[in-house]
Amino acid sequence: xxxxxxxxLRGKLATAPLIVTLGLxxxxxxxxxxxxxxxxxPTPTPSPTPTPTSFDVGPCLNQVVPGTGGVTVAxxxxxxxxxxxxxxxxxxxxxxxLADPVIDVTLxxxxxxxxxxxxxxxxxxxxxxxxxxxxxxxxxxxxxxAQGTQxxxxxxxxxxxxxxxxxxYTRVDRMGMPAVxxxxxxxSQKNAYNDADPVNDADGDFVxxxxxxxxxxxxxxxxxxxxxxxxxxxxAM
Amino acid sequence: xxxxxxxxxxAGVMMALAGGALYVTGAGVIAADHLDPPGRTxxxxxxxxxxxxxxxxxxxxxxxxxxxLVLTFAGPQAADQPAVYDPDVLxxxxxxxxxxxxxxxxxVEVRFxxxxxSNSFGVQVSxxxxxxxxxxxAVETDLVKDGVxxxxxxxxxxxxxxxxxxxxxxxxxxxSFDNQRDFFAGQNLxxxxxTIPRDRIENGSNLVDVWATTARLGGQL
Numbered sequence: 001x002x003x004x005x006x007x008x009l010r011g012k013l014a015t016a017p018l019i020v021t022l023g024l025x026x027x028x029x030x031x032x033x034x035x036x037x038x039x040x041x042p043t044p045t046p047s048p049t050p051t052p053t054s055f056d057v058g059p060c061l062n063q064v065v066p067g068t069g070g071v072t073v074a075x076x077x078x079x080x081x082x083x084x085x086x087x088x089x090x091x092x093x094x095x096x097x098l099a100d101p102v103i104d105v106t107l108x109x110x111x112x113x114x115x116x117x118x119x120x121x122x123x124x125x126x127x128x129x130x131x132x133x134x135x136x137x138x139x140x141x142x143x144x145x146a147q148g149t150q151x152x153x154x155x156x157x158x159x160x161x162x163x164x165x166x167x168x169y170t171r172v173d174r175m176g177m178p179a180v181x182x183x184x185x186x187x188s189q190k191n192a193y194n195d196a197d198p199v200n201d202a203d204g205d206f207v208x209x210x211x212x213x214x215x216x217x218x219x220x221x222x223x224x225x226x227x228x229x230x231x232x233x234x235x236a237m
Numbered sequence: 238x239x240x241x242x243x244x245x246x247x248a249g250v251m252m253a254l255a256g257g258a259l260y261v262t263g264a265g266v267i268a269a270d271h272l273d274p275p276g277r278t279x280x281x282x283x284x285x286x287x288x289x290x291x292x293x294x295x296x297x298x299x300x301x302x303x304x305x306l307v308l309t310f311a312g313p314q315a316a317d318q319p320a321v322y323d324p325d326v327l328x329x330x331x332x333x334x335x336x337x338x339x340x341x342x343x344x345v346e347v348r349f350x351x352x353x354x355s356n357s358f359g360v361q362v363s364x365x366x367x368x369x370x371x372x373x374x375a376v377e378t379d380l381v382k383d384g385v386x387x388x389x390x391x392x393x394x395x396x397x398x399x400x401x402x403x404x405x406x407x408x409x410x411x412x413s414f415d416n417q418r419d420f421f422a423g424q425n426l427x428x429x430x431x432t433i434p435r436d437r438i439e440n441g442s443n444l445v446d447v448w449a450t451t452a453r454l455g456g457q458l
Contacts, residue, residue: 096295132395133422144393159351170453173450198333199340
């Protein structure tokens with residue numbers, strides 16, 4: 001996959017002026033856009049076939065996430081829990097508030113050399129929407145009211161609750177850190193990952209899978225990170 | 238046309254990178270945890286998706302006085318759909334405040350119940366530190382007991398991410414990310430919100446770990 005995206009990007013980089021904005025690109029709707037304004041496009045040079053490079057993501061996993069008091073990326077992801085250091089200010093990855101831009105921060109933390117590009121690098125662009133679509137209340141219950149109109153439940157009492165022990169239930173889903181299961185666990189491991197517990201994470205059961213997924217992503221994207229002026233945390237082997 | 242914020246080219250590049258990253262993993266949907274694992278909870282991958290047991294997000298944060306826990310599930314869903322209260326699903330917010338960090342020292346269990354033959358649902362929360370017995374009462378209501386506050390109900394989905402841009406980028410090869418577009422906007426989900434006095438969980442200088450699980454009585458759907 002390096003490949004489709006990288007070539008597409010290289011094409012854009014070769015033909016688009018540096019001041020082209022994403023807004024212009026997105027507004028066009030397709031690649032056959034008219035020449036953007038202020039273009040002095042150099043003649044595109046054919047992109048060389050990318051030489052596959054293999055990366056060691058060890059430096060990524062071992063780098064300390066700034067502001068966490070020494071927690072490494074690996075330590076933040078394994079075991080897969082939200083971790084709260086009550087002595088420090090709250091805010092992802094120290095716990096998780098509703099408004100935290102967790103996807104942009106997570107992508108920065110797993111791909112970038114945090115000594116050069118901080119955890120807020122992508123959130124600062126921002127890469128994704130930077131906030132919820134409706135304001136969040138400051139106080140309890142913190143979530144915004146439901147949007148639209150629905151059939152509401154009726155007030156009542158005398159509810160019947162099941163009394164079966166937890167052991168009578170079958171696991172369906174688990175979650176700690178956002179996007180870890182969705183982005184760093186491959187399809188073949190998904191059910192096993194959701195059936196497991198943090199103790200299994202800590203035993204290292206999924207470290208090979210996490211490392212493999214991150215390596216695959218990095219092999220595909222490292223050249224593009226560099227082209228974007230960023231410094232990947234992974235080291236070419 | 239909606240105005241879009243101008244971004245440096247770097248932003249566009251990075252948006253493509255994000256799309257690429259997600260593509261590589263083979264994850265059909267990138268989200269916090271919505272619709273994951275796909276084989277159990279996503280309509281695209283499962284004929285009987287367990288929507289009620291599909292965790293969307295777990296949030297946990299501390300203030301000077303409290304620790305707030307928010308578990309969201311069954312979302313995102315269209316704004317005309319009602320809340321999801323399933324008496325056969327056990328929701329557990331696991332809290333560890335002592336070594337090893339992987340043991341659930343404080344497993345907070347949440348169950349929904351129904352008044353017979355009615356569209357009337359209640360919630361029961363057990364395992365809350367410092368609370369005698371359980372906290373029980375109607376959904377969509379603030380329930381307060383022994384210093385702990387609970388509310389369950391339908392809420393706006395607080396997650397934000399340009400999922401559409403991600404899908405479009407994959408299908409067209411065209412940069413389509415837009416940080417003004419939020420796939421989760423205008424959609425709802427069901428949530429459990431709990432505020433616990435901080436001193437019920439704080440244990441010296443120990444780190445506090447939080448994770449959520451769901452399980453279904455009688456096996457997976």
